[in-house]
Amino acid sequence: DQQVKQNSPSLSVQEGRISILNCDYTNSMFDYFLWYKKYPAEGPTFLISISSIKDKNEDGRFTVFLNKSAKHLSLHIVPSQPGDSAVYFCAASAWSGAGSYQLTFGKGTKLSVIP
Amino acid sequence: EAQVTQNPRYLITVTGKKLTVTCSQNMNHEYMSWYRQDPGLGLRQIYYSMNVEVTDKGDVPEGYKVSRKEKRNFPLILESPSPNQTSLYFCASIPGPSSYEQYFGPGTRLTVT
Numbered sequence: 001d002q003q004v005k006q007n008s009p010s011l012s013v014q015e016g017r018i019s020i021l022n023c024d025y026t027n028s029m030f031d032y033f034l035w036y037k038k039y040p041a042e043g044p045t046f047l048i049s050i051s052s053i054k055d056k057n058e059d060g061r062f063t064v065f066l067n068k069s070a071k072h073l074s075l076h077i078v079p080s081q082p083g084d085s086a087v088y089f090c091a092a093s094a095w096s097g098a099g100s101y102q103l104t105f106g107k108g109t110k111l112s113v114i115p
Numbered sequence: 116e117a118q119v120t121q122n123p124r125y126l127i128t129v130t131g132k133k134l135t136v137t138c139s140q141n142m143n144h145e146y147m148s149w150y151r152q153d154p155g156l157g158l159r160q161i162y163y164s165m166n167v168e169v170t171d172k173g174d175v176p177e178g179y180k181v182s183r184k185e186k187r188n189f190p191l192i193l194e195s196p197s198p199n200q201t202s203l204y205f206c207a208s209i210p211g212p213s214s215y216e217q218y219f220g221p222g223t224r225l226t227v228t
Contacts, residue, residue: 006157032215034215034216034217036219041221041222042221042222043119043205043207043219043220043221043222044158044205044219045219046216046217046218049215049216089157089158091158093215101146101148101163101165101209102160103148103160103215103217104160105150105157105158105159106157107155107156107157108157
């Protein structure tokens with residue numbers, strides 16, 4: 001059972017326009033959500049995150065929105081730049097009372113920003 | 116520079132030949148994890164460690180072993196590799212409880228023939 005879903009394997013956007021990447025989750029125990037960016041031949045790098053007690057977090061061109069009732073989050077990139085072309089992973093995390101940590105990733109969305 | 120390092124970066128081996136992929140972090144992080152990335156499957160957790168001598172299984176632990184004898188190191192051991200373990204492997208670390216951001220290594224591409 002896939003707990004974190006990114007239903008769009010790929011997305012193409014014109015430079016300067018908005019990119020919207022979507023993510024859905026099923027486990028209501030997740031309390032923190034993260035977006036990672038990955039270039040070929042490199043490890044994922046942290047991009048932006050949001051706590052489950054918030055509905056929006058903004059960092060420069062990147063904004064993450066969280067809709068808890070719908071179990072949905074989205075990443076907005078405005079304006080999109082060619083250097084944003086990468087695979088974006090949505091991830092959801094939870095700490096258990098026993099101290100174990102779960103971080104579950106979606107399958108990723110490949111973003112291509114066309115100059 | 117704060118980083119997670121992995122070695123080797125690329126490895127081609129044959130079925131059944133034991134191998135170890137090393138992972139080291141210089142950030143004094145308590146938690147470390149191993150993931151594998153496969154096409155169409157995203158990143159899946161293999162094992163994680165909450166501290167020295169404390170490890171636990173992730174989502175896909177079969178065929179793998181780990182050890183955490185020192186805080187900075189978290190090697191991944193394949194006792195008898197098989198072709199279905201051909202994958203891209205990432206090591207990651209987290210500062211500790213109540214932290215969420217994972218720092219990833221550069222990856223190890225393993226091919227088992």
